[in-house]
Amino acid sequence: xxxxxxxxxxxxxxxxxxxxxFLLNAKMSSGNYQIFADGFMDxxxxxxxxxxxxxxxxxxxxxxxxxxxANFSLRAGTPAIDREPAIGISLSSxxxxxxxxxxxxxxxxxxxLQVFSNSHGGYVLKVYGQTLTSGANTIDEIGAVAQAxxxxxxxxxxxxxxxxxxxxxxxxxxxEAVLDADYGTINQFAxxxxxxxxxxxxxxxxxxxxxxxxxxxxxTASGLYQTTVTFTLTSNF
Numbered sequence: 274x275x276x277x278x279x280x281x282x283x284x285x286x287x288x289x290x291x292x293x294x295f296l297l298n299a300k301m302s303s304g305n306y307q308i309f310a311d312g313f314m315d316x317x318x319x320x321x322x323x324x325x326x327x328x329x330x331x332x333x334x335x336x337x338x339x340x341x342x343a344n345f346s347l348r349a350g351t352p353a354i355d356r357e358p359a360i361g362i363s364l365s366s367x368x369x370x371x372x373x374x375x376x377x378x379x380x381x382x383x384x385x386l387q388v389f390s391n392s393h394g395g396y397v398l399k400v401y402g403q404t405l406t407s408g409a410n411t412i413d414e415i416g417a418v419a420q421a422x423x424x425x426x427x428x429x430x431x432x433x434x435x436x437x438x439x440x441x442x443x444x445x446x447x448x449e450a451v452l453d454a455d456y457g458t459i460n461q462f463a464x465x466x467x468x469x470x471x472x473x474x475x476x477x478x479x480x481x482x483x484x485x486x487x488x489x490x491x492x493t494a495s496g497l498y499q500t501t502v503t504f505t506l507t508s509n510f
Contacts, residue, residue: 358391358392358508358510359389359390359391360388360389360390360391360392360396360506360507360508361387361388361389361390361506362386362387362388362504362506363386363387363388364384364385364386364387364504365384365385365386366384369382369384369485370382371485371487374487374488374489374493374498375424375489376424376425376488376489376490376491376493377424377425378424379422379424379439379486379487379488380486380487380488381439381441381484381485381486381487382441382484382485383441383442383443383482383483383484383485384482384483385443385480385481385482385483386433386480386481386482386483386504387478387479387480387481388450388471388477388478388479388481388506389477389478389479390473390476390477390506390508391476392476392508392509392510393475393476394474394475394508394509394510395449395472395473395474395475395476395477395508395509396472396473396477396506396507396508396509397469397471397472397506397507397509398450398469398470398471398472398504398505398506399467399468399469399470399504399505399507400431400464400467400468400470400502400503400504400505401466401467401502401503401504401505402464402466402500402501402502402503403466403500403501404429404464404500405429405487405498405499405500406498406499406500407494407496407497407498407499408496410493410494410496410498412427412428412429412487412488412489412493412498413427413428413429414428414429414430414464414465415428415429415430415462415463415464415465416463416464416465417455417463417465417468418455418463419432419454419455419456419458419461419462419463420461420462420463421438421460421461421462422438422439422460422462422486422488423488424488425488425490425491426488426490427488427489427490427493428462428486428487428488429464429485429486429487429500430462430463430464430485430486431456431462431463431464431470431483431484431485431486431502432455432456432457432458432461432462432463432483432484433445433452433456433457433470433471433481433482433483433484434452434456434457434458434459434482434484435459435482436459436460436484437459437460438460439486441484441486442482442484443482444482445457445479445480445481445482446479446480447477447479447480448473448477448478448479449473449474449475449476449477449479450471450472450473450477450479451471451472451473451474452470452471453468453469453470453471453472455468456468456470456471457471462484462486470504485502
C-alpha cells in the first residue's frame with residue numbers, strides 16, 4: 274500500500290573529527306624559556322609576546338614563504354615558520370533538515386566545510402556514516418560510484434561542487450586539495466561509509482560546500498528518517 278508522502282521527513286547530524294598520527298617538534302628549551310626557531314640575519318625575532326600581544330618578526334631576509342617541489346617543502350624566513358604542526362576543520366552547521374520528501378522531486382540542503390593543514394605531507398578528508406534510516410526502514414545510499422539525482426528512486430548522496438540538477442552547492446576554493454571524482458563532478462552524487470572525498474599532497478587551506486540530496490520512491494515507507502554524517506581530517510605529518 275502506498276503511504277502518503279507528506280508524512281516522510283528526516284533529519285541528520287554532522288560530526289567532525291581530527292586525526293594526527295604523530296607530531297614532531299624540535300626546540301631549545303629550559304624550565305622557563307623556549308626557542309623554537311633561529312635565523313641567520315642581522316635582526317629578527319619570533320614569539321615576542323606580552324600578556325595581550327604576540328609578534329613574529331624578521332629583518333634582512335632575502336626570501337620568505339612556502340616553496341614546494343614534488344618531494345620537498347621549504348618554509349623560509351621567520352614569519353613562515355610554524356611553531357607546531359597543526360590541522361583544523363570547521364562546519365557552518367552541525368544539524369540539517371531536508372524537509373518533507375516527495376517521490377516527484379529531489380530534496381537537498383548544504384553547508385560549508387573548511388579545512389587546513391600545515392603539514393608538508395598534506396591531508397586526507399573522509400566521510401563516515403550510514404544512509405537515512407527510520408526504524409527498520411532505510412533510503413538507499415547511492416554508494417561509492419557517483420550517480421545523477423533521480424526523482425522517484427531511493428537515493429541519499431553528497432558532493433562538494435556547484436550543481437544545476439538540483440540547483441545547490443558551490444564551487445570549492447582549493448589551494449592544494451584535489452576532490453575525489455565521485456564527489457567532485459557536477460550533478461553527480463555518491464555516499465558510502467569511510468569514503469575519501471578529498472586529499473592534499475602539501476600544506477593547504479581549502480573551503481568546500483557540501484551538498485546533500487535525498488530521493489524516495491512511491492512505495493517508500495513513511496517515517497522520520499535520520500542519520501549522522503561524520504567528516505574526518507587526517508594530516509600526514
